[in-house]
Amino acid sequence: MTDLAGRIAVITGAADGIGKALAGAFATAGARLVLADVDGPRVEAVGRELSASGAEVMTASTDVSDREQVLELRHAALARFGTVHVLCNNAGVMGPAGDPLWELPIDEWQRVMAVNLWGVLHGIQAFLPVILAAGEAGHVVNTASMQGVTSGTLIPEYTVSKHAVVALSESLRAQLTARGAPVGVTVLCPGAVSTELASREHDRLAQVGDGRPWAVAPGAGGRQARWGPGLTPEEVAAAAVAAVERDRFYVFTNPGSRARVEARLGPILDALDEGPASGAPHQKRL
Template identity: 40%
Template sequence: MRLTEGQVAVVTGAASGIGLAMARRFAAEGLKVVLADVEEDALKRAAGELADDGARVLARTVDVGDRDSVLALADAAYDTFGAVHVLCNNAGVGSGAEGRMWEHEPNDWKWAFAVNVWGVFHGIQAFVPRMLAGGEPGHVVNTSSGDGGIAPLPTASVYAVTKAAVVTMTESLYAHLKAERADVGASVLFPGPHMLRTGLWESHRNRPERYAKERPRRTPYRSLGQWEAAMKEAGHDVAFTPVEEVAEFVVEGIRARRFWMLPASEHSDRQIRARSASMLDRADPSYLESFILD
């Protein structure tokens, strides 16, 4: 797909991190950008920054876990710009779950699924029919993660399950678009190959009351800075991928109509091979053993 001046890109989770980087990159290509985020103040700052740089911007406060909120976003995008060519279902949260899976609070799962899974589906349902009806080339990018999308990190199992669901949803979307012989492509994005400095670690700040925790956490939430300090104290160097590199990878992937937006990584390749071998051999998932908690 060619990205050309005047096209329209919609990005959820666009007020910071990967989402904002993608919005900036699309704007640099001359696209009009629709920014959606649940965090109103950060969204205003992001929209103002892009507008000051000359981009045509529409910003909407959106809870992607609320179907009506996403449908209203689609109405606003089409009312303002008349078309949508690129849709990036990028909004995501952690879960705040602690301990073993059977100890998790149901609201931890409900919140993570509302944003990470239902949010993607709501975006597909709100925009894809209109993109198809418009008859122009288009592309949908759904953000997954190596945690779940490739193999789960048991210490973050709720998040992993949601991101595995995003992969399967995107595979299904790809098949449905092909069956329609549509000029709309689909991709699943694995940000990386290293850690990213995003607001995901502090996503609890935007947790809605309807998914409030039912009991206090046994341990306080840990910020990315605290985690990084603990890793360094333990003698582990942590590499980070700039969000700008992820955004560039997305643009390149859209142009190439690449389904798997999966950056080259020996670690990821080892996980993929180990998981595939485990399935083909009908063997235990030994690739998880290095992550299993004591």
């Protein structure tokens, strides 16, 4: 989709951070906006700000983990604009440190999966039929993370959810390509970005109480110490808009991403080369 002018873009998690920056970047590119967030008043304020600078915007209070609310968002978007061309499934939550993961309560796992994975699927199932029915160029941007292609000791529930978003995006792209559909897909994989994602989780966990080792979330400073200084949300949003305009699939935004991906894939490729532990190399078994 080389020209976003006049196109309708739905962005979830648009009240703050990367989603708010996406809203600004799509507005600058001339898109008309449907901004949704579980924080209704805050997303309304973002909408007012962008309207004041000339963008055509509607906002909605939507919890993406609730399928019915996402269907209501579709209804509202169609009532206002008649169609949709771009969907940015961006809303996400971080979750506790989750170490050890075998003690992390199931409802904590479910909360992260409900927003980060089901929220993306709800968005795709609600809006992709509309985008396809329009018969015009369209695009889906799913915000995953470097945690979608790497892993480690911290925040396993977040890592699992983001790996799922990468796999979901790969399947989606394959199915759209197989159908010759004019709809591109981007899976956005930022590293550390300077947003309130971690502090939001800190605030939530402060209410959960002490004595739960799995609950100690890494702070923003901790993330930066591990993964280097964060990019600004605006830098990530600019990369996402460029990916839509140039139809790029994987988008990595942070320096050092290659080394982190190689650190995960290296042992996988080595194990493939070694073949099965017992018996002949697997190439000969096929």
